[in-house]
Amino acid sequence: MGRILTNKTSPSMRLGLVVATALAVEVVSTAMEVAVAVVNEVVGMIVTMLAVVGMGEWYGGSRDGGDERDCASPPSSLTIVSSASLLWILKASSSMAENERHLTDNSADTADGCSLFLELPENDPLFDKKKVLLEAVGFDINKHFYFESSSSADGLNSVLELMIQKARIISMDETGTVEVFFDGVLKLKIEFVMRQVDLYFAVGDVLHAAAYCSFRNELEALHSVLSLINNRIMSCENVLAVLQVLRKSTLDMIYGLGSKIRYETTIFENINADREKRLLQWGQSNGVGAKLYLAYVQGAGRGAIAREDLEVGDVALDIPVSVIISEDVVYESDMFTILENINGISSDTMLLLWSMKEKHNGDSRFRVYFDTLPEAFNTGLSFGIDAIMALDGTLLLEEIVQAKEHLRLQYDALFPSLSSDHPDIFPMELYSWDQFLWACELWYSNGMKVMFPDGKIRTCLIPVAGFLNHSVCPHIIHYGKVDSTTKSLKFPLSRPCKAGEQCFLSYGHLSESHLVTFYGFLTQGDNSIDVIPLDIDVAQGDSLKDGSLVSNWTSHMVRGTWLSKNHGIFHYGLPSPLLDELRRSRNPLFRTVTDTHVNLEIELEILDDLRSTFEDMIETHASPNDRKHCCWDVNLALEFKDLQRRIISSIVASCYAGSKLVEQELCKCKN
Numbered sequence: 001m002g003r004i005l006t007n008k009t010s011p012s013m014r015l016g017l018v019v020a021t022a023l024a025v026e027v028v029s030t031a032m033e034v035a036v037a038v039v040n041e042v043v044g045m046i047v048t049m050l051a052v053v054g055m056g057e058w059y060g061g062s063r064d065g066g067d068e069r070d071c072a073s074p075p076s077s078l079t080i081v082s083s084a085s086l087l088w089i090l091k092a093s094s095s096m097a098e099n100e101r102h103l104t105d106n107s108a109d110t111a112d113g114c115s116l117f118l119e120l121p122e123n124d125p126l127f128d129k130k131k132v133l134l135e136a137v138g139f140d141i142n143k144h145f146y147f148e149s150s151s152s153a154d155g156l157n158s159v160l161e162l163m164i165q166k167a168r169i170i171s172m173d174e175t176g177t178v179e180v181f182f183d184g185v186l187k188l189k190i191e192f193v194m195r196q197v198d199l200y201f202a203v204g205d206v207l208h209a210a211a212y213c214s215f216r217n218e219l220e221a222l223h224s225v226l227s228l229i230n231n232r233i234m235s236c237e238n239v240l241a242v243l244q245v246l247r248k249s250t251l252d253m254i255y256g257l258g259s260k261i262r263y264e265t266t267i268f269e270n271i272n273a274d275r276e277k278r279l280l281q282w283g284q285s286n287g288v289g290a291k292l293y294l295a296y297v298q299g300a301g302r303g304a305i306a307r308e309d310l311e312v313g314d315v316a317l318d319i320p321v322s323v324i325i326s327e328d329v330v331y332e333s334d335m336f337t338i339l340e341n342i343n344g345i346s347s348d349t350m351l352l353l354w355s356m357k358e359k360h361n362g363d364s365r366f367r368v369y370f371d372t373l374p375e376a377f378n379t380g381l382s383f384g385i386d387a388i389m390a391l392d393g394t395l396l397l398e399e400i401v402q403a404k405e406h407l408r409l410q411y412d413a414l415f416p417s418l419s420s421d422h423p424d425i426f427p428m429e430l431y432s433w434d435q436f437l438w439a440c441e442l443w444y445s446n447g448m449k450v451m452f453p454d455g456k457i458r459t460c461l462i463p464v465a466g467f468l469n470h471s472v473c474p475h476i477i478h479y480g481k482v483d484s485t486t487k488s489l490k491f492p493l494s495r496p497c498k499a500g501e502q503c504f505l506s507y508g509h510l511s512e513s514h515l516v517t518f519y520g521f522l523t524q525g526d527n528s529i530d531v532i533p534l535d536i537d538v539a540q541g542d543s544l545k546d547g548s549l550v551s552n553w554t555s556h557m558v559r560g561t562w563l564s565k566n567h568g569i570f571h572y573g574l575p576s577p578l579l580d581e582l583r584r585s586r587n588p589l590f591r592t593v594t595d596t597h598v599n600l601e602i603e604l605e606i607l608d609d610l611r612s613t614f615e616d617m618i619e620t621h622a623s624p625n626d627r628k629h630c631c632w633d634v635n636l637a638l639e640f641k642d643l644q645r646r647i648i649s650s651i652v653a654s655c656y657a658g659s660k661l662v663e664q665e666l667c668k669c670k671n
């Protein structure tokens with residue numbers, strides 16, 4: 001998987017849904033064509049990727065299928081229910097009606113009541129879209145939730161459920177987590193485009209917008225509610241009992257969420273883990289607190305295993321700043337006086353060069369740590385030509401080739417000149433291209449962004465914590481800020497982890513293509529961020545800017561339709577912003593607002609075009625079944641292709657099912 005770029009001059013693979021004319025798909029380039037093209041254009045493309053960001057207005061307004069059809073509209077067309085009607089439907093539902101008063105109560109605490117306010121921060125980069133979505137679902141972003149000491153158990157549960165619904169929308173996408181990545185350029189562009197995935201897939205589906213969206217989002221939402229309750233327990237003694245009930249209910253939900261997910265970890269007891277044990281001992285003698293031990297686990301190298309049952313809030317690891325490798329080590333080294341004179345060199349790059357040499361330094365104070373690092377990282381950056389060729393037809397091929405070219409340019413800008421000018425400090429034998437690539441893989445797959453008490457965010461290597469593997473259902477999601485009192489970095493649990501279970505971290509909101517390229521693995525379980533971005537050419541002037549409830553996404557995408565909650569008519573399991581864009585391209589009057597009509601024949605056309613587009617892609621994603629003799633990289637490439645094929649097949653199936661629904665509707669309207 002990868003992204004479809006809007007760089008019109010690039011011969012790289014594009015799925016061009018050329019709106020306003022007809023759907024068109026450009027033929028996938030061969031691996032070598034892409035490679036050659038990328039060599040020539042990589043810099044321009046990276047700049048372009050940074051610009052591929054959509055922050056326009058959101059609109060979500062079409063109704064769930066099944067009821068209130070308007071067959072009195074012009075032939076073959078249906079009236080879309082307005083968002084105001086949707087609000088009515090929501091309010092009519094019993095739980096909403098019962099609790100509505102809580103939404104309109106004011107914020108002041110009273111003698112027997114306490115208010116709780118879930119804030120949508122104004123500096124949230126997705127503030128506007130989230131506000132519109134919250135309002136469409138029935139929330140006023142300024143209103144407080146209110147609890148009275150006399151509230152019934154049912155009443156409390158209903159308000160708690162509403163709080164969680166609001167928290168889910170506020171927590172959508174990347175808010176609240178510190179990212180894990182190294183040296184901006186390549187990764188930042190991906191994070192930025194991906195930030196809006198949760199919202200993109202929620203907006204059109206207002207009836208389900210505040211429902212469970214992904215494991216990570218659910219955990220974030222429950223924790224924001226829990227921390228709000230914890231804060232109020234201190235100050236709302238008048239309703240202490242009520243708050244304690246709410247706290248327990250929220251914790252029960254967190255425990256319930258975790259108990260549904262159990263990825264079995266097979267621990268290889270017979271593999272010698274002496275180096276890892278030495279690192280842990282070294283850490284402990286330098287103040288590291290660890291409730292985890294290190295072991296070899298199936299499919300992921302080393303992992304961190306809980307020594308004892310760990311509860312929500314327990315600190316699994318506590319790492320003193322003194323053992324963290326950050327830019328300070330470069331300032332203390334003899335290479336700094338040379339590096340500081342290189343125009344534009346970043347501290348991340350300096351650190352990377354430092355690590356290339358320190359790896360071979362027998363006297364390094366981080367010797368025990370370097371001894372545990374693998375000889376090869378096996379990420380997408382190390383894919384051989386066979387694996388690259390196996391990726392033909394996928395955008396991951398383009399992503400990997402671009403990433404590697406970007407790194408090659410960086411290397412060529414520094415070497416061999418640094419080695420020729422300063423052979424004593426940068427000996428050529430330690431600074432080959434292969435060693436540079438190894439260090440890039442080290443930093444990409446193990447580097448973490450950490451915020452220090454001075455407010456500065458630095459990329460760091462963190463001994464011991466570097467053994468935590470990633471999961472889409474992680475135990476640890478909030479970390480990355482040094483505790484200024486203890487001068488240490490804590491890794492607290494957001495969900496419990498039983499003794500002997502592998503403890504997982506969230507590396508961030510990362511797609512499978514990103515994980516393959518920079519980390520060298522695919523996740524277990526559904527990754528809600530795993531999307532196929534689409535390049536849609538909207539004719540000049542077609543973009544709507546006429547109000548807040550308007551679909552004005554500048555980038556579009558699809559993902560596995562099994563993740564969708566709404567497969568009814570007008571939704572089909574497909575994202576509404578995309579469908580609206582395609583509807584508008586065929587019917588300029590289409591606005592997805594109160595008085596807009598949906599033409600059923602146009603619906604059929606859109607579904608047919610999407611189906612044939614993706615059906616063509618199924619062929620390019622075919623891969624061999626017999627993989628016994630394939631190398632690690634070819635196997636990983638093929639597994640990735642299988643995943644893509646599953647997503648694409650689900651879209652095709654949803655288009656077929658959707659067409660059937662529309663045909664049935666057409667029949668009803670004609671009769």
Ligand SMILES: C[S@@+](CC[C@H](N)C(=O)[O-])C[C@H]1O[C@@H](n2cnc3c(N)ncnc32)[C@H](O)[C@@H]1O
Nearest residue numbers: 299300301302445446466467468469470519521
């Ligand atoms: C920070 S390290 C984690 C420790 C690593 N397993 C080791 O043995 O050094 C990140 C690397 O661990 C591996 N990894 C992390 N999470 C994984 C997962 N869920 N499945 C497979 N491999 C994983 C990948 O190789 C990734 O590049």
